Structures are given as C-alpha cells and as structure tokens.
Amino acid sequence: MSDEAIDLAVIGGTGLYRLAAFEDAEAIVRDTPYGETSGPVRVGRLHGRRVAFLARHGEQHSLPPHRVNYRANLWLLQDLGIRRVLAVNAVGGITGDWAPQALGLPDQLIDYTWGRVGTFCEEPGSEVLHVDMTEPYSRSLREAVLQAGVDARVALVDGGCYGATQGPRLETRAEIARMRRDGCDLVGMTGMPEAGLARELGLEYACLALVANWAAGCGDQAEITLEEVHANLEHATAPIPALLEALLAP
Numbered sequence: 001m002s003d004e005a006i007d008l009a010v011i012g013g014t015g016l017y018r019l020a021a022f023e024d025a026e027a028i029v030r031d032t033p034y035g036e037t038s039g040p041v042r043v044g045r046l047h048g049r050r051v052a053f054l055a056r057h058g059e060q061h062s063l064p065p066h067r068v069n070y071r072a073n074l075w076l077l078q079d080l081g082i083r084r085v086l087a088v089n090a091v092g093g094i095t096g097d098w099a100p101q102a103l104g105l106p107d108q109l110i111d112y113t114w115g116r117v118g119t120f121c122e123e124p125g126s127e128v129l130h131v132d133m134t135e136p137y138s139r140s141l142r143e144a145v146l147q148a149g150v151d152a153r154v155a156l157v158d159g160g161c162y163g164a165t166q167g168p169r170l171e172t173r174a175e176i177a178r179m180r181r182d183g184c185d186l187v188g189m190t191g192m193p194e195a196g197l198a199r200e201l202g203l204e205y206a207c208l209a210l211v212a213n214w215a216a217g218c219g220d221q222a223e224i225t226l227e228e229v230h231a232n233l234e235h236a237t238a239p240i241p242a243l244l245e246a247l248l249a250p
C-alpha cells in the first residue's frame with residue numbers, strides 16, 4: 001500500500017455500499033485486536049485524494065446494527081493512519097426539517113442502545129478513558145461538510161439530535177413520542193457506539209444522516225415500508241458524490 005496519507009474515510013450505511021468514481025481501489029483485509037471488520041476497507045483515489053471506504057453492514061448488507069463490530073472497524077481505520085471519518089447513516093426523521101430524502105449533519109446524540117461493546121476500555125489492563133462527549137461530533141469536519149454542501153449546492157440540515165436505538169426492529173409510536181420529548185430530531189440504529197469509539201481513538205468523526213422515512217407515528221402513513229425506505233435512500237444518496245467532490249477539493 002502507498003504510504004501517502006489517507007485524507008478521509010467514509011463509512012457507508014444502508015444504501016451506500018460503494019463510492020462512485022473511486023479509482024484504483026485496493027481492498028485491505030486485516031485482523032484487528034477486536035476481531036473482524038465489516039468487510040474490506042477499500043482505499044483508492046477520489047478527486048485526486050486518497051480516500052478509504054468501508055461498508056458498515058458489509059458489502060452485501062449481512063450485518064444488522066447490533067452485530068456490527070464497531071471497534072474493529074474504527075480501530076483499522078485509525079491503524080491505517082486515518083484522522084477524518086465521515087459516517088453515513090440512514091435514519092428516520094422525527095422533527096421538521098428531517099423529512100424523508102433530506103440529508104443533514106446532527107450535532108447531538110442520545111444513546112438508547114444496549115448490550116453493545118461501546119469502549120476500547122473493555123479488556124483487563126486497558127487504559128480507562130473518560131472521553132469528553134459534550135459535542136459528540138467533530139466541529140471542524142461538520143463545518144467542512146456543511147461548506148461542501150454550500151459549494152456543491154446540496155441542501156443539508158445543520159444540526160439536530162440523533163437518537164440511537166437498538167434495532168433491528170423499527171420503533172413503536174410511543175417510543176418515538178418519548179424520543180421526541182427527549183429532544184431527538186432523528187433516529188437511527190448505528191450512530192452509537194460508533195461516535196463514542198471514534199472519540200476514544202481521537203478521530204475527527206461526523207455523521208451524515210440520510211432520511212429514509214418518517215419515524216413511527218411522525219408521518220401520515222400507517223406503517224413504514226421497505227419500498228419507501230429504499231426509494232427515499234436512493235434519492236438521498238444521489239448528491240453524495242458531488243458533496244464528496246466539494247469536500248475533497250483543495
């Protein structure tokens with residue numbers, strides 16, 4: 001592998017399994033101290049920069065949110081020398097601007113997940129870390145992506161609170177009503193422990209959320225269908241290549 005630094009890693013969520021226009025990508029498969037990653041980390045050139053891509057659920061979408069090895073994924077990205085990680089996450093919208101097909105960058109987070117290994121301090125003898133999570137996402141990476149949105153004329157919702165649920169089932173109407181009272185604007189199943197682990201590793205990490213549906217009880221539909229989710233995600237992923245091009249521009 002070339003020793004030129006990798007400028008950015010993109011973790012693809014539901015609906016994003018490859019990067020368009022990715023040149024000469026090589027597949028890196030490595031054992032980590034935390035087990036197997038979700039799949040190969042593909043490292044190649046995008047708009048003149050070295051970029052890494054990893055499909056969080058596996059390239060065939062075989063891993064549900066609670067089975068993703070978040071630790072292995074982030075550890076390998078860091079071991080490849082990567083400092084900036086843009087995590088793409090499909091979400092349900094709860095409030096106002098977070099409507100189906102929207103893209104945006106949340107700035108806050110509430111963790112409702114359980115039973116996931118959420119720290120690198122798990123093993124006996126590992127250093128005990130109490131990382132600050134007041135601002136769970138990197139301010140500089142968020143700002144760079146928001147600016148890329150302006151440059152590429154891609155509308156992005158700026159700010160909102162991401163509620164991370166356990167899944168893989170969707171939520172009940174009452175659960176979403178509670179999350180709304182808690183201050184959540186969007187709901188997804190993969191935002192944690194990824195953000196916390198990234199902070200433990202000192203990575204610059206931000207979430208690009210793609211709205212797949214109104215969360216339970218938020219729209220006027222009686223239930224959430226897979227067809228609607230896929231159609232909305234297809235729409236929401238369409239501007240990502242232009243957004244990345246602007247983000248990577250010198």
Ligand code: HPA
Nearest residue numbers: 090091092187188189215
């Ligand atoms: N809830 C949780 N996660 C999701 C949803 C949802 O409604 N839509 C896409 N990911």
